[in-house]
Amino acid sequence: MNEFEKRLRWGVDQLGLTLNDDVIERLLSYHGLLVKWNKAYNLTSVRDAMQMVDRHLIDSLSILPFLSHERLIDVGTGPGLPGMVAALVREEQSIALLDSNGKKCRFLNQVKMSLKVDNCQVVHHRLESWQPDEQYQQITSRAFATLSDMVAFSRHLLAKDGRFIAMKGLYPHDEIAQLPSDIEVVKVSPLAVPGTDGERHLVELGIKS
Template identity: 45%
Template sequence: MTARADLQAALERGIAALGLDLPGDAVDRLLDYQALLERWNATYNLTAVRDPAEMITRHLLDSLAILPHVQGATLADLGTGPGLPGIPLAIAAPGRQILLVDSNGKKVRFLREAIRALKLDGVRAVQSRVEDVQGQFDCVTARAFASLADMLGWGGHLLAPDGIWLAMKGKQPDDELPGVPAGFAVRGMHTLAVPGLSAERHLVVLGRVHD
């Protein structure tokens, strides 16, 4: 068994455990992304996760766990780092216009190379602070990016009127809920079971309050 075959088996088991039905080429493309991230990470230190098997669990499967909650034709991934969860979501559910936002230049250089190398149609990367990004999106994702108060304070203007905000968290962030700014409300809180990961994962779903 090659190392890639082992990683593929782990990824396929995880996708099955999540109950996801992905496009036929998705597993290969996800592995290509992981390999590219591993290669760049050796030089540019894009993620603290070094072990390829851990990348499958903590990056790919962790990102894919929110796929059933993603909706709409446009998505902005704020504080995306090396493209998480935005790139796995783009591979798993192609056809959406996705904007990857990060303020770190070397991470954005990696994102642009990944978009080119993986031929990710409809995906763009921008180096910017979240508060300076323009536009409105049906879905906004943010993974371990900031407190709910800060992420909505900086990026709330990016959420379309009927859009949903998917905030990926570790422990259930009950202490952050009182800080949700006026004009936004929690629509749901989901416990995520990420295959192979013992740490807690939660997804907070937020939306705009309509008068």
């Protein structure tokens, strides 16, 4: 077992998740591709491979208990965070990964092909103008935009009674205060992310009926 696998298994254990060996192997294969491609394509500002385990894999895994198994789209996904991580763990869930950056989408398509991630769709498009055939029950984002911008740019993608699920650092008091009047805060949950300094919060929003 190499150091990356030890660290990932430690993080998974700390989060209270149960992942089988095949899923761990797929996550580590994704990590390997991310490390390799990042050298040429600058997919993430995190350069250290061990830090990528903490700040990308374990951080993305921390929201799994908050996600249902319904259709999900990860907007501004970058190199697939948290969407590709979720897709690798939940092979039965339909997950779309949207980003306007061509390099990042090429990387995601390479991951999809190399690891046979058949349950995810890579969408290279600007968020506000993309029109899917079917809406999504869950829209996730990680450090993509303010809550108001996330809602404004992606609300056309949200199914009735769906949720916006945004990963944030500090409790976003100001961003919540600036939300439109028809948006309600369903829940704000502190995230305990092992190996990561600083506060993390998950903000769940809905459209008032």
